[in-house]
Amino acid sequence: MQNLETQLGELGFAGDDMVVPFQVDALDVRGRTVQLGPLLDTMLARHAYPEPVARLLAEAVVLTALIGTSLKFEGKFTVQTKGDGPVDLLVADFSTPDALRGYARFDQAALDAAIEAGKSEPEALLGRGVLAFTIDQGGFMQPYQGIVELDGRSLEEIAMAYFRQSEQIPTAVRLGVAKLFSRDEDGQPRESWRAGGLVAQFLPQEPERMRQPDLHGGDGDDGVLSHDPDDAWSEARAMVETIDLDEMTDPEVGAERLLYRLFHERGVTVYPAHGVYDRCSCSxxxxxxxxxxxxxxxxxxxxxxxxxxxxxxxxxxxxxxxxxxxxxx
Structure with a gap:
């Protein structure tokens, strides 16, 4: 465990394809952040996905890496969407200790029609359906699955809804994907995919502080909240919401610089990074x-x-x- 200023000064940066756990004691926040580079680029290039599909799968892979590396046992964590949109299936899974993989299934004709109609945003491509988070410890253990509705929100928003409804943990999620343009050693243009993300969770010692405002009750709800959110969590969440796409994907920023920018005034501690690799479990x-x-x-x-x-x-x-x-x- 290193104070972040010490790590920036002495140990350098974790770099690509490394999940960095962190903790902000003053705000009772723990989390993880990652930038995926070569791993993601190889994974997406293997299938030559159309750009909108690649972006969706990249978000799912980042989310899987962030959550999967938090497993404290041998097993597999899977993120899977099933919807009625042009991209009807996304699957990304993490197998301990470090294997990550992903796959997207899509209807090319439906995808082309959606793009032509100007409906290429991720929510439209996924359509209506479900997002499932599955934890499988193997052996004789029953897999645990949490399901949340795909209802037109982004993967960020749906993931936060899952933690709120299923885990009862206040959670903030940020995901970003970018295609970078550069030149290879021969001066030829080259495209490469990058993605990044951050998950922050409010985990105070007093469980009652984790209570959140009630969810909207639907028609007839007057919108009055039953109680106010915790001040520390409100501050942490506001900080996470300031993250720009470029910060999550720019290799010159990196995980540690991002964490320092967000939390240095409160004091942030980072833990040893967890490497992830493009490894399939097939044989x-x-x-x-x-x-x-x-x-x-x-x-x-x-x-x-x-x-x-x-x-x-x-x-x-x-x-x-x-x-x-x-x-x-």
């Missing part, structure tokens, strides 16, 4: 086990040119199998 053996449960008819339907080919949706690795491996001639 030839796992997919073979899945195919082994297919019926003879299903295997026959999956065979083309004398072989069965399965491509991982996450990492695009193609696995080939001979039908006779499954007792089929």
């Amino acid at each position: 030839r053996e796992k997919i073979r086990d899945v195919l082994g449960a297919f019926t003879a008819e299903e295997l026959a339907e999956s065979t083309e040119n004398g072989k069965i080919t399965v491509t991982c949706e996450f990492c695009s690795t193609a696995y080939e199998y001979a039908p006779e491996e499954f007792g089929q001639d």
